[in-house]
Amino acid sequence: MAWRRLTRGATRALALMAGVTTGAAKADLPGDAEAGKDLYAVCSACHQVGVNARDRVGPHLNGIFGCRAAAHEGYRYSASMERAGTDGLVWTFETLDAYIENPRALVSRTRMSFRGMHDPEDRVNLLAYLQKYSDSAANAHEAQPKAQPVADDLDPAILDIEGDAEYGEYLATECLTCHKADGSADGIPSITRWPEEAFVIVMHEYKNKVRPNPVMQMMAGRLTNEEIAALAAYFSTLR
Amino acid sequence: MKLNRRMFIGTGAAAAASLSAPPVIGQARPRVVVVGGGSGGATAARYIARDSEGAIHVTLVEPSRTYYTCYFSNLYIGGFQNYDDLGHGYGGLATNYGVNVMHDWAIGVDRDAKTVTLAGGSSLPYDKLILSPGIDFVEGSVPGWSIADQDVMPHAYKGGTQAQLLKAQIMAMPEGGTFAMIAPPNPYRCPPGPYERISMVAHALSQNNPTAKILLVDPKPGFSKQALFEEGWLKHYSGMIERIGPDFGAENVSVDPAAMTVDIDGMIEEVDVCNVIPAQKAGRIAELAGVTEGNWAPVNPADMSSRADADIYVLGDASQQGDMPKSGYSANSQAKVCANAVRGALTDSRVFPARYSNTCWSLIATNDGVKVGATYEPTEEKIAEVDGFISQTGEDADLRKATYEESLGWYAGITSDMFG
Known part of the structure; x- marks a missing residue:
């Protein structure tokens, strides 16, 4: 099972799940x-936080501290993350710290494509920022959300276009040279499995060159x- | 070993007969035969078999039981890849999609009877034939070198054991010795390939034999990603690499494998390793099928069908299509357009407009990756470039590392898109 491939950080997290330590280091x-x-x-790039944050490519992070893994209704987590939630993984400072250090060490087949943040001080700082959105609903509303340049400007009509999934399947062959099916x-x-x-x-x-990466901008x-x-319609059907 | 047609018939029959299943006779299902199990052929076979869900009988003819990619073989030479990780089997195509994989050589095409003859004696009928044979070398393009010399002066420009030989020779070089490469003239497979190889040889030597020299003899005035490679060579391997271009006689080069010398416009260089990458042409079966003009097989940009025969398609390096570089990525891209067209012709499935793309990643040194890419569309006369990009000189180390890691992802992606 997933927990066999554990590293030091993940072992710490596992200890937490087993009740060796309790609670998030929330206060200080x-x-x-x-x-x-x-x-x-x-x-x-994938996670929203703050006012009106919604699940996008990744789940929103409001209230992440103290939240069970894979807890958002309607968001399609990887099987690994679902299992971690079922097994009792709760997001605390320690578990988030281990996850951000090396996501796949904690949740082996997570879909979060992030190589990991190796500097412990960076992780502490990042979690301090995220914790502001977990302390209370009031605090979450005090902070401004990150700008979503295209999401806010995108013509709603574009989001309403119904994709031709069969055409999407053909177009997707171009994506599958690099992205694995x-x-x-x-x-x-x-x-x-993106929304x-x-x-x-x-x-x-x-397309509008807001996100970096020349290959993707070109494609x-x-x-x-x-x-x-069409592509969105097709990829949402892949399991 | 270069096999001619007579040798195939004479020596191949006994060995191949045990490998080949007899062709199935009298089936109502339309038949597609794919010759060549590389980036073009394996992709085409997989997509046609998978998407037709049994409605089309697909046979893939490929001599090797394990396909070793030519791409990433430079990384093996540099010490960044295991040789075994470059090898891929065909079991998935057979098991997952029902592709009839025949490990045999195609030695002839009868376009009137619409059959392919195999060295093992089989004759395979086809409704559509897809040729994706890669490259062969133009004999005499480097005077003094023939394919019989490849064990002394390796080309290492097809996947497999040649890369192992070249690496072994590099590792056995005397201290302070000289590695020479004779680079090919245009057009050839993998435009940045020779220069990535120079980088990887330099990396290996800088670890094991730092006083060794690299002599790059190049008949072309310029080359792919030149500014990026030259910047990297100066940064990582300063003083190790000397490039001799056409203005210093590189157009007039010959080699002597027995003496281990290179003659550059009358100047004799003694070398310890000589990597000869000759001029190239379409794999021989394209010529035998009569679909080549000159060295390559012209194709229709809309679907990769041969200009000479509407029931034959030519993919990848062997094709002459326009602006796309000869690369594994290009072949994979072309194969998907071809697969969509072939299925449409044989089963009335929907046919969508052709769209092509390519990206080539190269590794210059540890975590120093660069890339170039473009999108393409068919026009009347050729596949034409639409848009493109290239890595910039002076990029920071994090971006170069991310680019290298992206190339590893691409390798995992394309090989599962071919064999998965």
Whole structure:
């Protein structure tokens, strides 16, 4: 099972789940939340936090501290993450610290395509920032959400386009040269099982060169709105 | 070993007969035969068999039981990849999608009867034939070298044991010795390949034999990703690599494998290892099928069908299509367009407009990856570039590392897209 491939950080997390330690280090995280806000930029490509945060490519992170893993209704987690939640993984400072250090060491087949944040101080700062959105609903509303440049500007009509999944299957063959159909990720992110809307938004962010990566900017650049909808429709069906 | 047609018939029959299943006769299902199990052929076979869900009988003819990718063989030479990890079997294509994989050589095509002859004696009827044979070398393109010399002066420009030989020779070089490469003229497979190889040889030597020299003899005035490679060579391997271009006689080069010398416009260089990458042409079966003009097989940009025969398609390095570089990525991209067209022609499935793309990643040194890529579309006369990008000089180390890691992801992706 997933827990066999554990590293030092993950072992710490497992100890927590087994009740060796209790509770999140909620009250007095020593980190610098301002520094954490800058570090969060990399997370914001997939995760929203703050006012009106919603599940996108990744689940939103409001209230993450104290939350059981894979707890958001309607968000499609990996089987690994679902199992971790069932097995009792709760997000605390220690478990989040281990997860962010090396996501796959804690949840072996997580779909989170993040190589890990190796500097312990960076992780403390990032978690200090995230914790502001967990303390209370009131605090969450005090902080401004990260800008979502395309999501906010995207013509709602584009999100309403019904994708031709069969055309999407053909178009997807171009994606599958690099992105694996089984959803595993090793150097190139998984693109299966995304919510259709998130897929469309992300592709338009590449098309408009808001997101970096020249390969994706080029690939998305020649896709029409209908073709992006077709791809989203197809990929949302992949298991 | 270069096999000619007579040798196939004479020597191949006994060995191949035990490998080949007899072709199935009298089936109503339309038949597709794919020759060549690399990036173009394996992809085409997989997509046609998978997406037709049994409606099309697909046979893949490929001599090797394990396919060793040519891409990433430079990383093996540099010490960044295990040789075994470059090998891929065909079991998945047979088991998962019902592809009839025949480990045999295709030695002839009868376009009137629409059959492919195999060295093992079989004759395979086809409704559509897909040729993806890769490259062969132009004899005499490097005077003094023939394919019989490949054990002394390896080309290492097809996947497999040649890369092992070249690496062993590099590791056995005397201290302070000289590695020479004769680079190929355009067009050839994998435009950045020779220069990535120079980088990987330099990396290996800088670890094991730091006073060794590298002599790059290049008949071309310029080359792919030149600014990026030259920046990297200066940064990582300063003083180790000397490039001799056409203005210094590289167009007039010959080799002497017995003496281990290279003659560059009358200047004789003694070398310890000589990597000869000759001029290239379409794999021989394309020529035998009569679909080549000159060295390559011209194709229709809309679906990769041969200009000479509407029932034959030519994919990858062997094809002459326009702006796409000869690369595994290109072949894989072309195969998907071809598969969609072939299925449409044989089963009335939907046919969508062709769209092509390519990206080539290269590794210059540890965690120093670069890339170049483009998208393409068919026009009347050729596959034409639409948009492209290239890594920039002076990029920071994090970006170069991310680019290298992306290339590892691509390798995992394309090989599962071919064999998975």
